Amino acid sequence: MSGFNQPDNPTEPPADPATAGHQPSHASNGDPVSDVARERLDADQLPEISDERLQAMSQDELVDVGSKIDGVEVVSREYRLKPGSRAEKGAERRVAMCFSLAALLVLAFLVLYIWFPWKFTDTKPGEFTLASFYTPLLGFTLGGSLLLIGAGLVLWSRDLMPHEVSIQARHEGASPEIERLATAATLQQGVESIGIGRRTMIRRSLMGAGGLFGLVLLVPVIGGMIKNPYKDNALYYTAWRKNMRLVRLNGTPIRPSDMEPGALETVFPGIEGSMTPNTIADSATMLIRMHQDQADKFQARPGQEDYRWNEYVAYSKICSHLGCPVSLYEQQTGRILCPCHQSQFDVTRDAKPIFGPATRSLASLPIKLDADGYFVARHDYREAVGPAFWDRERRP
Ligand code: FES
Numbered sequence: 357m358s359g360f361n362q363p364d365n366p367t368e369p370p371a372d373p374a375t376a377g378h379q380p381s382h383a384s385n386g387d388p389v390s391d392v393a394r395e396r397l398d399a400d401q402l403p404e405i406s407d408e409r410l411q412a413m414s415q416d417e418l419v420d421v422g423s424k425i426d427g428v429e430v431v432s433r434e435y436r437l438k439p440g441s442r443a444e445k446g447a448e449r450r451v452a453m454c455f456s457l458a459a460l461l462v463l464a465f466l467v468l469y470i471w472f473p474w475k476f477t478d479t480k481p482g483e484f485t486l487a488s489f490y491t492p493l494l495g496f497t498l499g500g501s502l503l504l505i506g507a508g509l510v511l512w513s514r515d516l517m518p519h520e521v522s523i524q525a526r527h528e529g530a531s532p533e534i535e536r537l538a539t540a541a542t543l544q545q546g547v548e549s550i551g552i553g554r555r556t557m558i559r560r561s562l563m564g565a566g567g568l569f570g571l572v573l574l575v576p577v578i579g580g581m582i583k584n585p586y587k588d589n590a591l592y593y594t595a596w597r598k599n600m601r602l603v604r605l606n607g608t609p610i611r612p613s614d615m616e617p618g619a620l621e622t623v624f625p626g627i628e629g630s631m632t633p634n635t636i637a638d639s640a641t642m643l644i645r646m647h648q649d650q651a652d653k654f655q656a657r658p659g660q661e662d663y664r665w666n667e668y669v670a671y672s673k674i675c676s677h678l679g680c681p682v683s684l685y686e687q688q689t690g691r692i693l694c695p696c697h698q699s700q701f702d703v704t705r706d707a708k709p710i711f712g713p714a715t716r717s718l719a720s721l722p723i724k725l726d727a728d729g730y731f732v733a734r735h736d737y738r739e740a741v742g743p744a745f746w747d748r749e750r751r752p
Contacts, residue, residue: 410534415541422538423522431521436514447515448555454508455561461501462568468493470579498572505565512558518549591748592740594625594639594672596721601626602643602670602731609730612668615645618687622673625733638741640673640681641721642692643731650690650704657706660738663722665731670721671707674742675699677714692718716744 405421413421423430437444474490531539552559571578579585586592601609603626610621621643624636646654651667663669671692675682680696690703691710699712707718719741722734740748 405534410537415545418538418541419545422535422542425535425538426524428522428524431523433518433520435516435518437516444516447511448558451508451512451516452557452561454504454511455558455565458501458504458508458565459561459568461497461504462565462572465494465497465501466568466571466575468497469575470582501565501569505562505569508562508565512550516551516555516558590638591745594736594741595627595635596625596639596641596733596736598735599726599732601726602641602723602733610643611729611731612645612666612725615643615668617645617647617667620644620685620687622683623670623731638674641670642673642682642685643668643670643723644685644692644703646690646703647687653704655705657717657720660706660720660722663706663720663734665723665725668723668731669703669706670723670731670733671701671703672719672721672737672741674719675714676709676716676718676741677712677743679742682718 422428435444437447468490472490472493473486476487477485479485479488547553602623603609604621604623607626609626610623615621623641623643625639627635646667646669648667654664654669656663673681673683675694675696677694677697677699680694682692682694682699682701684693684695685691685703686693692701692703692707693699694701694712694714697713699714700710701707701714701718702710706720709715709717719737719739721737723731724734726732
């Protein structure tokens with residue numbers, strides 16, 4: 357079915373060119389139709405074409421020439437719905453409807469992503485809050501928009517684009533200029549067949565949906581400009597605040613005289629009202645009174661020289677390896693031990709790890725005394741407590 361004369365039986369010798377309609381190759385004479393192209397064509401399929409004639413060719417003619425050069429035979433080409441008919445208009449509206457709904461869903465996704473209340477709140481089993489619907493709604497809107505764009509494209513292709521069956525004989529070698537021109541014309545005709553130029557309703561709705569969908573890629577950037585993603589992020593903050601007392605689990609505050617040298621007290625933020633496990637879970641802190649000789653050789657981290665009060669230091673109880681509670685304190689050696697994987701931290705070197713898998717010091721809580729002589733925090737930990745995570749240093 358190709359445009360070339362091919363023997364039915366490939367084992368038969370080629371037919372006589374004179375009887376088969378072939379002509380010998382032309383020598384190059386400046387004609388834009390190259391020798392390479394001519395050799396692939398029957399002379400009666402591609403007559404001599406001058407420069408003038410080539411430039412004056414219509415798009416359809418160029419497409420025909422290009423098809424012949426490429427050895428393409430268009431077997432059939434037809435529209436499923438009659439162009440300009442009511443059925444075609446209806447199909448066009450359905451496609452545009454899909455794209456428009458997709459655009460609306462993308463807009464809904466952006467609004468939900470930025471403004472929907474997503475933070476976890478305490479609930480009883482079986483209870484739901486708005487935050488429970490945050491992720492499902494994001495999935496529904498983004499997935500729905502993708503689905504609708506896909507459905508629109510399928511409907512467009514099925515109902516509005518011409519259905520064409522073509523056969524092409526493959527060839528080797530570089531493409532001459534005429535082939536490039538013809539290919540461009542073919543592509544142009546393809547775009548016109550799709551109807552993107554004249555179907556303004558579809559074009560606008562697709563551009564709306566596609567453009568808005570592109571915005572999804574910018575969501576993390578735009579969302580970050582509208583709302584600081586680090587603000588109030590539980591990973592970066594604990595419940596400690598400026599001048600908050602250090603209290604035992606029963607709520608009693610601590611004075612320096614309450615602790616003997618070498619003693620350790622587990623303390624929590626003295627929050628007004630009730631303390632719930634969620635608010636203090638990551639705030640558990642070890643208040644340690646070093647022996648005087650340990651305090652004398654204490655080495656503070658740069659920038660944290662004023663975090664301790666005399667021989668008293670306060671470190672996070674959350675291990676910097678994988679987050680176990682570090683609660684074993686060897687007062688004679690000044691070592692804090694984590695029972696999970698045996699990491700050890702040196703209290704005289706600002707809780708620097710000296711053994712085991714932990715690689716970061718325990719977070720240090722800056723302390724001082726208030727007017728009544730009780731320990732208070734100067735402010736929250738300066739770094740995220742517990743195990744490392746990829747952007748933990750970017751705390752605002
Ligand atoms: S969690 Fe502490 S050493 Fe692994």
